[in-house]
Amino acid sequence: MADQSNSNLYHFEEQQLMPAEEMLEIKRKGKKIRIGIPANSNNDEQCLPFTPQAVEILVNAGHEILIETNAGNKARYTDLEYSEAGAIISKNKADIYQCDYIFKVAPYNSNEIDLMRGHQIIFSMLQIDAQNKECINKLMQKKITAIAFEYQKDETGNLPVVQSISEISGIVSMTVASELLSMSSNGKGVLLGGVTGISPASVMILGAETAAESAARAAIGLGAEVKIFDNSVSKLREFERKFNQKIFTSLYYPRVIEKAITSADVVLGAQPFNEVPKYIVPREMIEQMKEGSVIIDLNTPQGGCFETTRCTSMDQPTYIEHGIIHYCVPNISARVSRTTTIALSNIFAAALLDIAECGGITNYIKSHKGFREGVYLYNGILTNNDLGNKFIIPSKDIDLLLAAF
Numbered sequence: 001m002a003d004q005s006n007s008n009l010y011h012f013e014e015q016q017l018m019p020a021e022e023m024l025e026i027k028r029k030g031k032k033i034r035i036g037i038p039a040n041s042n043n044d045e046q047c048l049p050f051t052p053q054a055v056e057i058l059v060n061a062g063h064e065i066l067i068e069t070n071a072g073n074k075a076r077y078t079d080l081e082y083s084e085a086g087a088i089i090s091k092n093k094a095d096i097y098q099c100d101y102i103f104k105v106a107p108y109n110s111n112e113i114d115l116m117r118g119h120q121i122i123f124s125m126l127q128i129d130a131q132n133k134e135c136i137n138k139l140m141q142k143k144i145t146a147i148a149f150e151y152q153k154d155e156t157g158n159l160p161v162v163q164s165i166s167e168i169s170g171i172v173s174m175t176v177a178s179e180l181l182s183m184s185s186n187g188k189g190v191l192l193g194g195v196t197g198i199s200p201a202s203v204m205i206l207g208a209e210t211a212a213e214s215a216a217r218a219a220i221g222l223g224a225e226v227k228i229f230d231n232s233v234s235k236l237r238e239f240e241r242k243f244n245q246k247i248f249t250s251l252y253y254p255r256v257i258e259k260a261i262t263s264a265d266v267v268l269g270a271q272p273f274n275e276v277p278k279y280i281v282p283r284e285m286i287e288q289m290k291e292g293s294v295i296i297d298l299n300t301p302q303g304g305c306f307e308t309t310r311c312t313s314m315d316q317p318t319y320i321e322h323g324i325i326h327y328c329v330p331n332i333s334a335r336v337s338r339t340t341t342i343a344l345s346n347i348f349a350a351a352l353l354d355i356a357e358c359g360g361i362t363n364y365i366k367s368h369k370g371f372r373e374g375v376y377l378y379n380g381i382l383t384n385n386d387l388g389n390k391f392i393i394p395s396k397d398i399d400l401l402l403a404a405f
Contacts, residue, residue, distance in 0.1 A: 032062045033356055036099030037087075038112065039071035044314045044329070045106035046074035046337035047344060049123065052085040054349035059086030061353060068096050075337040101361075103348065105149075110135055118142035119379075121361045123348070125149050126376060126384075127330070129301050133391040136382070140393075143380035145361060149344075150274055151384075153370030162273050163210050164343040166298075168333045170214025170270060173296050174222070176332065177203070177266040180294045180318065180325050187325060188292035190265055194223025201225070204260050206279060206305050207270035208235040208249075211298055213242065215268055220245075227260050230271075231278045252279040262288045269297040269305025276302055283307040283322075291323035300328045366402055378402075 035058065037050060048071060050058070055065050065087040069079055079089045090096055097115035104112075104124045113135055116122070119142070126148030139146055149161040178192040179185055181201070194200035203219045205212045208230035216226050220243070227248040230236050236249040250256045261267060261281070267289070271277040277299050286295070286308050297309045304310075308321050312328045314335075319326050333340045351371070358364040365372050376384035381396055388395030 032064050033101055033352070034064045034066065034099040035352070036096035036102045037065065037067040037071055038093060038096045038102065038104055039068040040074070040104070040106055041109060041112065042106045044331060044334065046314075046334045047105045047340045048072055048075050048077070049103040049105060049341075049344050049348050051342055051345040052077055052081040052087075054345040055082055055087045056085035057349055058352060061356065063352075063356065064088070066090050066096050066099055068093055072341075075341045077338075077341070101352075105344065107131065108135065108139075110138065113138045113142070116142055116144065118144070121145045121147070123147045123149065126151065126387075127301050128386055128390065129303070130330075131387065131390070133393070136377075136387060136391060136393065139377055140380045140382060144377055145375065145379055146377035147371075147374045148376050148384075149374070151376070152374035155368075155370060157370060159274075160347050161344065164347065165333050165340065166210035166270075166273060167214045168336060168340055168343060169298050170211040170216075171218045172332050172335050173211070173215050173268055173270070173298060174203075174218035174266075176327055176335070177268070177294050177296060178222075180296075180327060181265060181292075185318075185325070186292070186320075187294065188265065188290070190292075192219070192222055192224055192266065201265040202227070202260075202263055203266045203268065204264040205229065205268045205270055206252075206277075206281070207268075207272065208232070208239040209270070209272050211273075212268070212270040213239065215270055216243070216247070219266075220247075224266075227264075229257060229260075229279070257281070258285050258288070261285050262290070264289065264293060266294045266296065267306075269295070269299050269309070271299050271302075271305055273299070273302070277305045279305070281306045286324060287322045289322070289324050292325070294325045294327065296327045296332075298332060300330045304328065365398075372398055372402075 067082050067087045069089050069091045083089050094115050098117050102122045107124050107127050107130055122144055154160050181187040181190045181192055183189040190201055192201045201224045203224045204227045206229050208228055219226050229250050229252055231252050240247050240249055297304050297306055299305045300311050309328050317327055317329045355361055355364045375398055378398055382388055382393050383398040385395050
C-alpha cells in the first residue's frame with residue numbers, strides 16, 4: 001500500500017509541474033481524438049492527408065473525423081465515400097478548425113488561423129519561402145503546436161513525406177516533359193524516348209537523390225539518354241550503382257554542364273528538397289539551349305535551380321523565356337492528387353494511431369526524436385531556427401524546451 005501511495009503521490013506531483021496543455025493530453029490518454037480535415041483553399045493544392053480507407057481505420061480505432069464538404073473532390077474522393085468510412089461531413093469550415101488536431105497539406109493562411117480556437121495541434125507542409133511573419137505570430141499567440149510534414153523523420157532517420165513526394169514528383173516530371181515536348185504544347189515535336197533508327201531524346205538531371213532517381217528510371221524506361229549531375233562523388237557513385245547500366249554522371253563542372261545543356265531536350269532541376277540548390281544554372285547557359293527544349297524545376301520552393309526560374313501555378317504552369325519552355329509549379333505531385341493523397345495517408349494514419357497510443361502529441365514528441373524535428377512551434381514557442389532567422393523571431397531548442405517540462 002505504501003508503494004501504491006508513493007506512486008500516486010509521484011504522479012500527482014508530476015502533473016502539478018506540467019503546463020495545462022500537457023495535463024490535457026494526459027487526461028485524453030486512451031480517449032478519442034477529434035481530427036479536422038479542411039478543404040484546400042489554395043487552388044494549386046489538390047491533395048488530402050487521408051483517404052476514406054485511412055479514415056475508416058482511424059474511426060474504428062475510436063477517433064472522430066470531421067471533414068469539410070467537397071474537400072476530396074480534386075483527389076476524386078466524394079463526401080459519400082468519407083461519410084461511409086465514418087467521417088462527419090461539415091459544411092461549416094469554422095467547425096473543422098475547432099478540432100484538437102487539424103491536418104492539411106498546404107500551409108495555413110491568415111484567415112484559416114483566425115478560425116482556430118487555440119491550444120491545438122496542426123499538421124501541414126511548412127514551405128518556408130511561402131510563409132509570412134503575420135501567420136507565424138498568430139500561431140504563436142494561439143499557443144499552437146505545429147508540425148511540418150517535410151521535416152519529419154522516421155525511426156531510420158529518413159524523411160518519409162519528402163521521399164514519397166520526391167518519388168512521385170520525379171516520375172510526374174517526365175510525364176510533363178513528354179507533354180511539353182509535343183507539338184500540342186508548342187514544343188519541339190520530339191518523342192521522349194527511343195525509336196529504332198532515331199537518336200533518343202536527351203534528359204539532363206541536376207541532383208542525385210530520390211526525385212532524380214525516379215525521373216531517371218522513368219526516362220530510361222522510355223529509352224531516353226540520361227545525364228546526371230551532382231556535387232557529391234559518393235552520391236553519384238551510389239546513384240549509378242542502383243541501375244543495371246552505365247549512366248553518364250558528372251560533378252557540377254561548368255564546362256561539362258554547358259556542353260550537355262546545349263544538346264539537352266529536357267533539363268530537370270531535382271536537387272534535394274529543404275535545401276537551397278547547390279548549383280544554379282546561369283542565364284547565359286540557358287540562352288544556348290535549343291529552342292523548344294524544356295526546363296522543369298522541382299526546387300522552385302527553395303528558390304530554383306535556374307536563374308530563369310519563377311514560380312508558376314497549376315492554372316498557368318508554363319512560360320517561355322529565351323525560347324525555352326519553363327515548368328516551375330511548386331507542387332508538381334498535385335497533378336496526380338489521388339496517388340499523392342494515398343502516399344501521404346499511408347504515413348499520417350500510422351503516425352496518428354501511434355500518437356494516440358502514446359497518450360497524445362506531447363508524449364509522442366518526447367519519445368520520437370525524428371518526429372520532433374518536424375515541430376516548428378511547441379505550445380506557441382518557435383522551435384525552428386530557419387523561421388527564426390527569416391523573421392527575426394527568437395527560437396528555442398525543442399530538446400531544451402521539453403527538458404524544462
